[in-house]
Amino acid sequence: MARSRKSQISLDATPYYHCISRCVRRAFLCGFDPLTQISYEHRRQWVEDRLLWLGEIFAIDICAYAVMTNHVHVVLHVNLRQSEQWSMEEVITRWHRLYKGVPLSHRYLNGDRFSPAEEKILMTLVEQWRETLTSISRFMAVLNEGIARRANQEDQCTGRFWEGRFKSQALLDEKALMACMAYVDLNPVRANIAATPETSDHTSIQKRILSIQNNRQQPSELMPFIGHIKQEMPEGIPFPFKDYLELVDWTGRAMREDKPGFIDNQQPPILTRLDISEAQWHRLTQRFEKQFKCFAGQKSSFERIKDCFNLNRMPPNLLAG
Incomplete structure (x- = not known):
């Protein structure tokens, strides 16, 4: 039985969540439809613009996203501390x-x-x-409803644009967060619609790279990488951005079946810090949605937060540790 969205989200357990919305019947309603020979590629920009706009309004940070032809991935961080600091006028x-x-x-x-x-x-x-304004369900609803109305108006039709429910996965620890972000950022490469992360349109990794190249700064619309956690650090992803770029590039090259043995023997520093094996990393980043259901992370992480979700049974496929 499917779990209610409320039972899948607990901010006491983790502020990080991976959400996926799919078009009805998984049709190419945001890309090029090979059956009708009609291109809806411009709608991917609609989704990206609206997603980043909502990130400016909600107390929800966008860690990663990929707008595909018939579905959208987004990794979100609920920033309760930010919402608590808002004045009445700000709210x-x-x-x-x-x-x-x-x-x-x-x-x-x-x-x-x-x-x-x-x-x-x-x-x-x-x-x-x-x-x-800290609700992931409301965030996803406002995102999807706006795109659906605009697309239906363009098509001069009515009816559903998205499937009724978005899928949500709680990211319980740093391993799950990094694996999920890399999985999301590499979606176009995996789908063979982009050769490299920097040429992957409508993704967070491309936006981060372009911002660094143009402004030498991280994009303000996305949750920043802040390096290793120290006291009095701002809210952010607890890894250096350079390490993440190396990780995504290394993972992407390793996943390509037409280039066997192309992986450098030296693993990226982040894998060593996270104590995760090469084989395990590939399994995570290639099959993240199928590998995990509602929860992603280590068994020890789930034991720590299971009371937040009122669960006693261990979900399948969690990582050892």
């Missing part, structure tokens, strides 16, 4: 970028005075909005 302003709001919220931004009762009502409402 209302962000909410108004998504929805119309209510008369009280518009009066507040206009500087109007409130009675104690009105102020209490608004404060309660703002706290509800603050919580909603």
Whole structure:
């Protein structure tokens, strides 16, 4: 039986989640349809633009993404600390970028005075909005609904564009996070629609590379790599970006069947730090969705957080350790 989305997400367990949305019947509704000979490639840019726009509004960081022809991968980080630091004005302003709001919220931004009762009502409402702006389910719903309406308008039709449910995987530890991000960033290479990560359109790895090349800075729309965790460090992915680039490039070359023995004998530093074998890494990055269901990580990581999900039975295929 499928688990409800609420039961698959627990911020007490992990703030990192891998989400996948697929077009209905897995049709090429965002790419080139070989049956109709119609190209919908421009819709991939729609998805990428809307995804990055939502990352500016929600207290949710985008770690990795890949917009494919008939599905979308995204690795998200729920940033509760950021949402808790927002002022009431900040929450209302962000909410108004998504929805119309209510008369009280518009009066507040206009500087109007409130009675104690009105102020209490608004404060309660703002706290509800603050919580909603940390919701992965709402994030994915707003992403998918906007694209579906726009595509249906273009096609002059009605009906579903996406499958009813998006798939969610909790990433329980650093191994799972790195493996999943590499899996997502290498999706176009695996699908044989791009030769290298830097030529993989509509992916986070391409956006990161182009930003470094053009500005020598990490893109502000994506969660940054901050290197090794130290005290008083900003929120970010706890690895150097250079190591991640080497990891993705090494993994991509190793996955190509037409280049046997092309892998350098020296493993990337990140694999040594994560204590993960070469064979295990390939298995993770080639079959991430099939390897794991709702949870990805080590058995010890699941034991640590299983009470957050009210689970006693160990999920299948978790890693040893």
